[in-house]
Amino acid sequence: MKTKQLFLLLFLFCSLVQAQKRLPKISVKSFNENNLDLNLQSMEQVLIISFWATWCEPCIKELNAFNKNLSYLEEELNSKLIAISTDDSRTVSRIIPMVSGNSWDFEVYLDTNQKIKRALNIIDIPHTLVVFQNKIVYEHTGYLNGDEDELFKKIVEINNNEF
Template identity: 30%
Template sequence: MSNKNSNIINITNNNLDKILKKSKKLLLIDFWATWCNPCKLLSPIINEISYKYIKKIEVYKINIDENKDTVSKYNIKTIPTIFFFRNNKLLYKIYGIQTKSNICSLIDKHLKLFSNI
């Protein structure tokens, strides 16, 4: 299900694997919780990024309280945590509150690498 006014899709334990296997784009997955203040600060940044890279990446959010299987599978210990996947492979992960420029530089780096292949 998509958020209104957003390009971000909320995902669950049930559809994460399917999304990872199906997508050929760079995926940004934000692990968060409703009670997490750093997550609340990061949320508008993630939303801006979802628009900036609208045709180039896919942006997802997964609530850790509602998706314990995924939290265990990926050993999520800190939130917010952002994972980047491509072709069903975890490329890198970042922890804690991040600046928009830091996240964008990681995305740009990957997109540039991929465009050279």
């Protein structure tokens, strides 16, 4: 009897862990003060949000990999990639040269006070979210070469209504 109760408790716990988190009502600002409502954007298409900083080497590698596959992400997977910099006021001046120097073609937004990062309970970067219809359907922290392939598979599942 105790085994069945333990199994049921374990099953319920795993179900809760797998439950999708909702994206809180958030908008982000770009350098030119344009706002983007993340909730609205995620209702229209799959939204990939990459949290990064100029001093984070794995972040730069991940964003370079995303940029290399940007046309695949946007055109074939019908998704939108945005990068949210968590650089603070001391390092924010490095963002534009970094974006230009790497020829990144995706939109970059700012979270200099880390309000968004805290709202989403993100501890480490790089941290990537895949959001669809205001639900966070995939999260990944860190970056190793090839991690983007798992993200691409997840987006295919979402587009095929398999999530």
